[in-house]
Amino acid sequence: MTVSRVLRNRGDVSAATREKVLTAAKTLGYVPNKIAGGLASQRVNLVAVVIPSLSNLVFPDVLGGISAELDDTGLQPVIGVTNYSPAREEMVLYEMLSWRPSGVILAGVEHSKASRAMLANAGIPVIEIMDIDGEAIDTLVGISHIRAGREMAARIVEAGYRRIGFVGTHMPEDHRARKRLVGFEEGLAEAGLQLEAREYYQGGSSLLKGRELTERILTRAPDLDFLYYSNDMIGAGGLLYCLEAGYEIPNRIGLAGFNGVDLLDGLPVRLTTTDARRVEIGRRAARLVAGKDAMPPDRLIALAPTFIPGDTIRAPAGSARN
Amino acid sequence: MTVSRVLRNRGDVSAATREKVLTAAKTLGYVPNKIAGGLASQRVNLVAVVIPSLSNLVFPDVLGGISAELDDTGLQPVIGVTNYSPAREEMVLYEMLSWRPSGVILAGVEHSKASRAMLANAGIPVIEIMDIDGEAIDTLVGISHIRAGREMAARIVEAGYRRIGFVGTHMPEDHRARKRLVGFEEGLAEAGLQLEAREYYQGGSSLLKGRELTERILTRAPDLDFLYYSNDMIGAGGLLYCLEAGYEIPNRIGLAGFNGVDLLDGLPVRLTTTDARRVEIGRRAARLVAGKDAMPPDRLIALAPTFIPGDTIRAPAGSARN
DNA sequence: TGTAAGTTAGTTATCACTAACAAGAGGAAC
DNA sequence: GTTCCTCTTGTTAGTGATAACTAACTTACA
Incomplete structure (x- = not known):
């Protein structure tokens, strides 16, 4: 018992015995068994974090925000990956909840009925992140992707583009x-407009895919004057294609992506995009789980998607804006 | 007890009672408590995976390999991130080992004395990955980075370059x-040569940094005819800079990076690089931990770093190779 | 000197499971 | 009808920590 007190810094132990315990623990290489500890105390310092993918560039940023805020709380994130599969998400959640974490952070608002039931019954904070267009299980932290799309459309129209195409994933499970x-x-x-062309692709995003799809859509619909991409990676690929093909950007054609990944900052031209507030989302979610922030009364923390002009969109018509 | 048997698929239970248990569990929303289970059985289906960073592009690939192989084993990876700090690594390991995982996979061979002691005493498989230039705690799976560097030098010399510069991180903890x-x-x-110039940077790698450093090194040493970068990301930034600056590649100047990240595949010109065999390393490590493969008798699985010619190095002198 | 209060260390029961063994039911063999 | 076996279910005793309480020892002050 005294050992337990020393190692947890809880309760009063004289400096002498504390020292003895500590040196003994060190020489024995003793590592306390959190399994037993968790069972006895009914408290576990784990936070389950469930995301669709690690190779997406986007989620590492979220995780960064989470772990930055969890760092000084004694809580530890445990990461689960679903590969955008609801069935896998259900399995991962079951597995994680069986460790009785003290909170859950998971991406998206679309979950299987069983997943929702599990989470609702778990009796712990459940923070759904990234997306706020949907029904919360407990609390939402994120941006409205509908709004992000709508605002980008407004900017594009405002800048005078009229013949607009879309290039994006055809992943039914990528709800955002x-x-x-x-x-x-x-x-x-x-604005009385509609998409003039679309090009969909399957699988992960890459510069290469952005290139290919851009070539394809511009071959099919050569008079397009703007391309909206479902993310920065394929947008950047498209940008490289257009630069090489000699399109004058942003006058002959404009381009925009989504996410605001700073990885691509060194491209010859900065891609217009929307910052999805990933790090901030991670931080806020973690603060809620850690109890640093109070739960919002309306179970919602809505952040604003931030337009980043870049160099691939004209200044708005009739403005002197850069 | 019968419930336990049903939910773990262990031992004989009649179909009728199995069914009853299952429906009861479902209607009650019962999630077994792995904490208690782990304590009682002294077995835990977790594998600790400790890596320096998630934003590095490199580690998600390794994790992909690990989770692909662990998928059908009932084992679950638990990810810990050290931010290249030995002190943090020690903390993360302590934390993870206190959950008594059934194996540990960790990046690199450089660890604090305390970390090594903990791992050696844990009584579980410990697989150090990525790097094999060092002393194993238990088993190593990776490539020799010394060899990777040496082979790249040989290729560059063979291709006839003579005035060679290096651009890389100045992170004392990035041992690889x-x-x-x-x-x-x-x-x-x-080959009787030595580096003509070096440029170091701090912090994460990005295209932008690659650009800036390349400009700087070429300003300082304009007669360089080859640049070796410590990774593909800054190499790609350098490539973009050189293209814009009008250098003729690969004749006036050659470039090479390291890793073989396919994210950059769509760049105007393919960067010469070395494939670090990341996915394979993850797979092999996971197979060892899962017991799918026997532990190698010499405690070492050495993979060969693979040269990827790309477009930014000349064909070897005197060869008709592409 | 005695007693209350304050410190420090130790006891006991409990957490929710599983290993190992025990026991009951039913059937087959003799 | 008894014995033996198989199949299924139940019992008991841990598992290694912590909560809550108890005991011992000090100190302070009347």
């Missing part, structure tokens, strides 16, 4: 990309 | 980058 497109089309519709 | 440089200089020395 889908919502951006919905919002984008709504935004265009408000 | 350091070893590549050591090997590279050894390789040059064998």
Whole structure:
């Protein structure tokens, strides 16, 4: 018992015995058994973090925000990856909840019925992140992707572009990309426009795919004057293609992506995009789980997607804006 | 007890009671408590995976390999991130070992004395990955970065370049980058050459940094005819700079990076690099931990770093090779 | 000197499971 | 009908820590 007190810094132990315990622990190489500890105390310092993918560039940023805020709380993130599969998400959640974490942070608002039930019954904070267009299980932290799409449409229209194409994933499970497109089309519709062409692809995003799809869509619809990409990676690929093909950017054609990944900062031309506030989302979610921030009364923390002009969109018509 | 048997698929239970248990569990939303289970059985289906960074592009690939192989084993990876800090690594390991995982996979061979002691005493498989230039705690799976650097030097010399510069991180804790440089200089020395210039940077790698450093080194030493970068990301930045600055590649100047990240595949010109065999390393490590492969008798699985010619190095002198 | 209060260390029961063994039911063999 | 076996289910005793309480020892002050 005294050992337990020393190693947890809880309760009063004389300096002498504390020292003895500590040296004994060190010489024996003793590592306390958190399994037993967790069972006895019914408290576990783990936070389950469930995301669709690690190779996406986007999620490492979120994780960075989470672990930065968790760092001084004694809580530890445990990462689970679903590969965008609801069935896998369900398995991962079951597995994680069986360790009785003290909170769950998971991406997206679309979950299987069983997953929702599990989470609702777990009796711990459940923070759904990235996306706020949907019904919360407990609390949402993120941006509206519908709004992000809509705002980008407004900017594009405002800048005078009229013949607009879209290039994006055809992943039925990438709900956020889908919502951006919905919002984008709504935004265009408000200006009396509609998409002139679309090009979809399967699988992961890469510069190469962005190139290929851009070539394809511009071959099919050569008079397009703007391309909206579902993320920065394929947008950057498209940008490289257009530069090489000699398109005058942003006058002959404009381009925009989504995410605001700073990895691509050194490209010859800065791609117009929307910052998805990834790090901030991670931070806020972690603060809630850690109890640093109070739960918002309306179960929602909505951040604003931030437009980043870059160099691939014209200044708005009739403005002197850079 | 019967419930336990049903949910673990262990021992004989009649189909009827199995069914009853299952439906009861489902209606109650019962999630077994792995904490208690682990304590009782002294077995835990977790594998600790400790890596320096998630934003590095490199480690997600390794994790992909690990989780692919662990997928059908019932084992679950638990990821810990050290930010290249030995002190943090020690903390993360302590934390993870206190959950009594059934194996540990960790990047690199450089660890604090305390970390090594903990791992050696844990009584579980410990696989150090990525780097094999060092002393194993238990088993190593990776490539020799010294060799990778040396081989790249040989290729560059063979292609006829003579005035060679290096651009890389100045992170004392990035041992693998350091070893590549050591090997590279050894390789040059064998040909009677030495580095004409070096440019170091701090912090993460990005295209932008690659650009800036390349400009700087070429300003300082304009007659360089080859640049070796410590990774593909800054190499790609350098490539973009050189293209814009109008250098004729690969004749006026050649470039090479390291890693073989396919993210950059769509660049205008393919960067010469070395494939670090990341996915394979993850797979092999996971297979060892899962017991799919027997532990190698010499405690070492050495993979060969693979030269990827790309477009930024000349064909070897006197060869008709592409 | 005695007693209350404050410190420090130790006891006991509990956490939710599983290993190992025990026991009951049913059937087959003799 | 008894014995033996198989199949299924139940019992008991840990598992290694912590919560909550108890005991011993000090100190302070009347």
